[in-house]
Amino acid sequence: MVAWNDNITPVFAFGLTTGIALTAATQYLLTALVGNNRKQIVEVPVPSEPLNGHSLVRKESGILTQHTRSLLRLEKEFTVSGQRLQTLVRHMVQEMKKGLAADGHQLKMIPSFVVRRPTGNETGSVLALDLGGSNFRVCEVYLEGQGRLRMRHRKYVVGDDLKRASGRVLFDFFAEKIEGFLDEIGADKAIERNLGFTFSFPVGQPALAQGHLLHWNKGFQCEGVVNRDVVQLLAEALNRRNLKIKVTALVNDTVGTLISHAYTDPQTHIGVILGTGTNAAYFERIEEIGKWTGPNETGEMVINTEWGAYCEPSVLPITPYDLALDRASTAPKMQIFEKMISGMYLGEIVRYVLLDLISTGELFKGRGSKKLDTPYNFETANMSRIERDHSLELSDTKAVLEDILGIPTTSIGDRRVVKTVCELVGTRAARLSAAGIAAIVTKMNRLDACTVALDGSVFEHYPHFANRMRDALREMLGITAENIILELGRDGSGQGAALIAAIHH
Ligand code: BGC
Numbered sequence: 001m002v003a004w005n006d007n008i009t010p011v012f013a014f015g016l017t018t019g020i021a022l023t024a025a026t027q028y029l030l031t032a033l034v035g036n037n038r039k040q041i042v043e044v045p046v047p048s049e050p051l052n053g054h055s056l057v058r059k060e061s062g063i064l065t066q067h068t069r070s071l072l073r074l075e076k077e078f079t080v081s082g083q084r085l086q087t088l089v090r091h092m093v094q095e096m097k098k099g100l101a102a103d104g105h106q107l108k109m110i111p112s113f114v115v116r117r118p119t120g121n122e123t124g125s126v127l128a129l130d131l132g133g134s135n136f137r138v139c140e141v142y143l144e145g146q147g148r149l150r151m152r153h154r155k156y157v158v159g160d161d162l163k164r165a166s167g168r169v170l171f172d173f174f175a176e177k178i179e180g181f182l183d184e185i186g187a188d189k190a191i192e193r194n195l196g197f198t199f200s201f202p203v204g205q206p207a208l209a210q211g212h213l214l215h216w217n218k219g220f221q222c223e224g225v226v227n228r229d230v231v232q233l234l235a236e237a238l239n240r241r242n243l244k245i246k247v248t249a250l251v252n253d254t255v256g257t258l259i260s261h262a263y264t265d266p267q268t269h270i271g272v273i274l275g276t277g278t279n280a281a282y283f284e285r286i287e288e289i290g291k292w293t294g295p296n297e298t299g300e301m302v303i304n305t306e307w308g309a310y311c312e313p314s315v316l317p318i319t320p321y322d323l324a325l326d327r328a329s330t331a332p333k334m335q336i337f338e339k340m341i342s343g344m345y346l347g348e349i350v351r352y353v354l355l356d357l358i359s360t361g362e363l364f365k366g367r368g369s370k371k372l373d374t375p376y377n378f379e380t381a382n383m384s385r386i387e388r389d390h391s392l393e394l395s396d397t398k399a400v401l402e403d404i405l406g407i408p409t410t411s412i413g414d415r416r417v418v419k420t421v422c423e424l425v426g427t428r429a430a431r432l433s434a435a436g437i438a439a440i441v442t443k444m445n446r447l448d449a450c451t452v453a454l455d456g457s458v459f460e461h462y463p464h465f466a467n468r469m470r471d472a473l474r475e476m477l478g479i480t481a482e483n484i485i486l487e488l489g490r491d492g493s494g495q496g497a498a499l500i501a502a503i504h505h
């Protein structure tokens with residue numbers, strides 16, 4: 001669970017009358033953008049959303065029931081048409097170019113200092129520390145050559161207390177677990193070792209093994225870390241334990257996923273995470289990175305896009321529910337794209353929609369529950385269960401709603417509505433992710449052949465997510481979408497960090 005401010009804005013405070021609220025949405029984000037970044041917003045005309053006859057909502061014998069009417073409204077709000085996807089791709093490409101030219105734009109386009117692809121012939125043993133969103137891992141990676149590697153690792157859950165602890169407590173915890181891991185595998189601690197540090201948050205990176213945290217997200221709020229070099233903080237914590245470990249690379253999880261997949265498949269040009277958070281990295285030509293003033297050793301460098309921060313209100317299909325979620329979040333007005341896509345937030349969007357339908361008496365006869373009233377209690381894993389439920393009576397959906405969430409009683413009609421809401425929110429997330437990928441492929445001009453390595457709980461476990469992404473890619477890119485291969489790159493973030501530490505050392 002995430003820490004919440006006491007002053008959570010009630011969801012209905014700004015009213016959910018669609019027209020008014022959407023104007024408010026645009027206004028809210030415009031203020032956010034102009035206020036924070038002092039930039040001019042590019043106006044992009046957004047077409048209305050034709051549903052192309054693919055409506056998810058059943059109309060019962062031509063009579064619109066109250067349920068149906070609400071679902072049609074929700075469908076309109078959450079559907080991202082093919083046309084809007086195309087607009088989104090064009091606009092994201094523009095933003096990518098701006099971010100490559102200079103700092104201070106929506107897309108940070110952070111140079112990663114990773115300038116080499118693995119050959120597959122790297123050998124040796126390297127440590128990795130991989131901090132994602134909900135957990136972190138300590139790994140030992142053996143590079144065996146010929147594109148083969150083995151890995152031993154231990155996984156630890158990052159609890160809420162740790163997410164709110166001081167930076168020193170956080171980094172001491174990492175050092176403690178690294179030492180415990182070395183003891184467990186019987187490593188000789190007198191030997192100096194290299195470590196690749198996967199740190200899945202936005203950092204400004206002046207060197208491969210240096211990077212100051214720009215801001216926390218995904219519910220982290222540890223004090224004393226923002227604007228500090230996280231490699232140094234880790235090195236100090238390792239020193240306090242007298243561990244002979246040198247942090248030789250600081251790597252974003254998308255960069256790690258990309259490099260680890262490229263170790264076995266050289267056609268891999270993009271790495272994407274769709275998990276607790278979301279982001280993408282890709283190989284860019286140095287001459288395209290206007291803001292880069294360093295050397296040009298290999299002609300290319302991996303760029304960490306930090307696409308989660310994309311927030312163009314005139315292009316993104318932002319609903320009143322997204323705004324309510326954003327206002328109540330630990331980092332309002334930030335990571336808007338991420339808040340529409342990633343696993344930390346999808347269930348929460350659904351929760352807001354359900355609360356709205358309960359408040360008007362359209363769902364569960366107007367009776368909710370304490371559990372459903374609690375922020376982040378409707379987990380994205382619940383959506384997966386509901387979307388996977390194809391039983392006649394939607395019995396698993398019933399179990400989620402009644403047993404897990406404590407709703408006193410649900411009708412089959414209620415359960416159908418909840419399932420449709422999950423489908424709408426899940427499909428929108430998949431289509432927006434696909435637009436991000438299409439933008440990168442377009443920017444790279446790699447429409448002929450490109451493997452995308454993807455990892456994260458949403459991509460791996462959310463039902464139909466990958467297929468919905470493929471459908472959207474086909475709508476955006478036509479037949480060329482067949483050249484874009486989406487592949488699961490499981491556990492690549494830690495492996496990639498170890499590989500980068502090995503290649504660049
Ligand atoms: C972070 C990214 C990270 C992504 C996936 C986002 O919240 O800003 O740096 O790559 O989550 O973990």
